[in-house]
Amino acid sequence: MNALKKCLGIVWIGLALLCGYYGITALGLPKLTSGHTEDLVFGIIIVFILMPIIVGGLLTFGYYALTGEYEK
Amino acid sequence: MVTDPQTAQPTSTRSLISIIGASSLGTLIEWYDFYIFGSLATVLATKFFPETNPTAAFLSTLATFAAGFVVRPFGALFFGRLGDMIGRKYTFMVTLLLMGGATFAIGLIPSYATIGFMAPLLVLVLRLLQGLALGGEYGGAATYVAEHAPASRRGFWTSWIQITATAGLFISLIVILITRTVMSPEAFDDWGWRVPFWLSIIMVFVSYLIRRNMHESPLFAKAKAEGKTSANPLKDSLGNKYNFKFVLLALFGATMGQGVVWYTGQFYAMSFIKTVCNVDALQSDQLMSVALLMGTPFFVFFGWLSDKIGRKYIMMFGMLVAILSYRPIYERMYQTTNLANKQEIPANLTVETVVVANPDVVGGSITTKTTTHHYADGTQLAEVIKEKTGPGSTTGTLPPTIKKTVKLNDADRWTLIWLVFIQVIFVTLVYGPIAAFLVEMFPVNIRYTSMSLPYHIGNGVFGGLLPAVATYLAIQAKTANTTAEAAGAALPFTAPYLEGLWYPIIVAGVSFVIGMVYISNRKLVNE
Numbered sequence: 001m002n003a004l005k006k007c008l009g010i011v012w013i014g015l016a017l018l019c020g021y022y023g024i025t026a027l028g029l030p031k032l033t034s035g036h037t038e039d040l041v042f043g044i045i046i047v048f049i050l051m052p053i054i055v056g057g058l059l060t061f062g063y064y065a066l067t068g069e070y071e072k
Numbered sequence: 073m074v075t076d077p078q079t080a081q082p083t084s085t086r087s088l089i090s091i092i093g094a095s096s097l098g099t100l101i102e103w104y105d106f107y108i109f110g111s112l113a114t115v116l117a118t119k120f121f122p123e124t125n126p127t128a129a130f131l132s133t134l135a136t137f138a139a140g141f142v143v144r145p146f147g148a149l150f151f152g153r154l155g156d157m158i159g160r161k162y163t164f165m166v167t168l169l170l171m172g173g174a175t176f177a178i179g180l181i182p183s184y185a186t187i188g189f190m191a192p193l194l195v196l197v198l199r200l201l202q203g204l205a206l207g208g209e210y211g212g213a214a215t216y217v218a219e220h221a222p223a224s225r226r227g228f229w230t231s232w233i234q235i236t237a238t239a240g241l242f243i244s245l246i247v248i249l250i251t252r253t254v255m256s257p258e259a260f261d262d263w264g265w266r267v268p269f270w271l272s273i274i275m276v277f278v279s280y281l282i283r284r285n286m287h288e289s290p291l292f293a294k295a296k297a298e299g300k301t302s303a304n305p306l307k308d309s310l311g312n313k314y315n316f317k318f319v320l321l322a323l324f325g326a327t328m329g330q331g332v333v334w335y336t337g338q339f340y341a342m343s344f345i346k347t348v349c350n351v352d353a354l355q356s357d358q359l360m361s362v363a364l365l366m367g368t369p370f371f372v373f374f375g376w377l378s379d380k381i382g383r384k385y386i387m388m389f390g391m392l393v394a395i396l397s398y399r400p401i402y403e404r405m406y407q408t409t410n411l412a413n414k415q416e417i418p419a420n421l422t423v424e425t426v427v428v429a430n431p432d433v434v435g436g437s438i439t440t441k442t443t444t445h446h447y448a449d450g451t452q453l454a455e456v457i458k459e460k461t462g463p464g465s466t467t468g469t470l471p472p473t474i475k476k477t478v479k480l481n482d483a484d485r486w487t488l489i490w491l492v493f494i495q496v497i498f499v500t501l502v503y504g505p506i507a508a509f510l511v512e513m514f515p516v517n518i519r520y521t522s523m524s525l526p527y528h529i530g531n532g533v534f535g536g537l538l539p540a541v542a543t544y545l546a547i548q549a550k551t552a553n554t555t556a557e558a559a560g561a562a563l564p565f566t567a568p569y570l571e572g573l574w575y576p577i578i579v580a581g582v583s584f585v586i587g588m589v590y591i592s593n594r595k596l597v598n599e
Contacts (some may be wrong), residue, residue, distance in 0.1 A: 001589070005590060008585075015582070042540055045141055045142070045537070046537075049533065050534075050537060053529060057320055057323060058324065061320045061321070064317045069317050070317065070321070
C-alpha cells in the first residue's frame, strides 16, 4: 500500500497540471473574455480561487505522497 | 465518557442533549440566515440590484458568489484561529451574533430606488459578513459537540449538527411561504419580504440566551488549564508540515467529494427538475421538500453507524454509489418528464389569450397567450408566450418570452421524489459522519482552524461552484450539438443535458480514490 501511495503521488501532480491547463484555457479565460458581467465574476473565481486551490493543493498533496509523508 | 473539568462530572446523556440542542439551534439559525438571501434572491434583485444598472448587477453576482465561495474559508481561518485561542463557546457565540445582526440589517436597508448605489453596496458588505460568520460557525459547533461527546459516540452526536444545513433551508422556505400566505402579493413585494430577515434577530436572541449558559468544551478547557493551547493556530495548523498534510488529505480525500455530492443531491437536482425538465416551480419545491424530509433521518443513522464500523467506508460508499448512479438517475428523471414519451390528447388542447395595458409604455399592451396541452397519463404542458407591444404597433417591440411548464401526474411526481430521495441518501452517507471524521483528524489545540478550512473549501468552493460549472458544461454540449446539426454532421452528444454531471462525477471520483488509498478507517486518531 505504501508503494501505491507513493506512485499515485505522480498521478496527483500530473492531474494538478492538467486541471490547471484546462481549467484556465477551457473554462477560466473564455469566461473572463466573454464580456458578460456574470461570466466575469465566474471567470475570476475559476482563475484566481478554484485553480490555485486545485493546482497548488494537488501539487503539494502529490509531492507529499511521492516523498512518503502518508506512509503509515 | 468525557469529563467536564468545570464540573468534574462526566457529561451525561441529558447534558449532551441540551448541548446538542443549543449548538444545533444556533447552527440551524445561521443556515437559515444564509439561505434566506438565496431564497429571496428574485425579490432582492428587484429591490437592490436593478438589471438596468451594470454595476449593481455586478455587485449582485459578487454577493451571490463571493459570500459562498471566497469568504467562507476566510471565516473558517479567522474564527477558527479565535476558537483555538480563546475557546469554542465564545467564538461561535460571536459568529451567531454577527450572522444574526447582518441578516437583520439586510432587512432594514432602503431600496435602490431610495438611496441609490449605497443600497447594493450595503447588501454586498452584509452578505460578506454572513459568509464570514458561516465560515466560523460550523467548525465551532461541530468541535464543541464532538468534544463533549464520548469518543465512541461522536458520529451519532455530531450528526445532529449535520442535519442543520438541510433544516435551515427548510425553515427559510417555510417562513417565506407563511409570510407570502398571510399578506397580499403587493404587500409582500412592498415590505413583506423584509419579515424573514427581521425574524432572524428574534431567533438569534433566543439562541444566544440558550448558548450563554453553556460551559466551554471540556477538552478545550482541559487543554487551556494545562497550558496546551496553541499561541498561533494558523502557523501550527497550516505552517506545520505534519498537520498541513492532513488538512490536504481532509480536503481532497473527503470534503471535496462530500461537497459535490451534497450540492448535486440538493441543489443541482432541484435546478435540473425546474430548468431542464421544466416542472412547475411549486410542484418542484413540494417534491424536493418531501424527498428531503424522507432522507433527513439518515444523517443520524449514518452518523450512528460510523461509530460502529468507522467513518471512512460509509463516506466512500456514498461517493462510489453517487459516481456510478448519477447518470442513470438523471436520465430517468429526464425521461420521466419527457413529453416525447407521452401521448397527447389533441381534443383537450386549450388556448387562452389575455391582453392588459403595459404599465411601462404609454398606450402599450402585454399579450399573454397560454396554450395547455393535455396528455393521456394526466400530465399537462402549459406554454406561455408573453409579448409586449408599443402603441399602434401590431408586432412585438421586444422578442416575446416563451415559458414552458410541465405539471406532472401523481405517479411521475413520486418517481421524481424517489429519484431525489436516493440522491439525498448519498448526501447523508457522505455528510452524516464527516463532522466526527474531521474532528478526530486533528488535535484539540488546532482543531477548530484545521477542520474548518478543508470543510469550507470542499463544501463552499468545490460544492458551491457545482451549479455554475455543471450548467456551463451542459450548455457547451448543447451548443456543440446545435452547431453540428446546422452543419449536417453527427451529433457529438447523445444526452447533452447529462454533461453537467461530469463535474461531480470526476471530483467525487478523485476524492474517492484519494480517500480509499490514503485515509485510515480507524475510528479515533485524536481525543
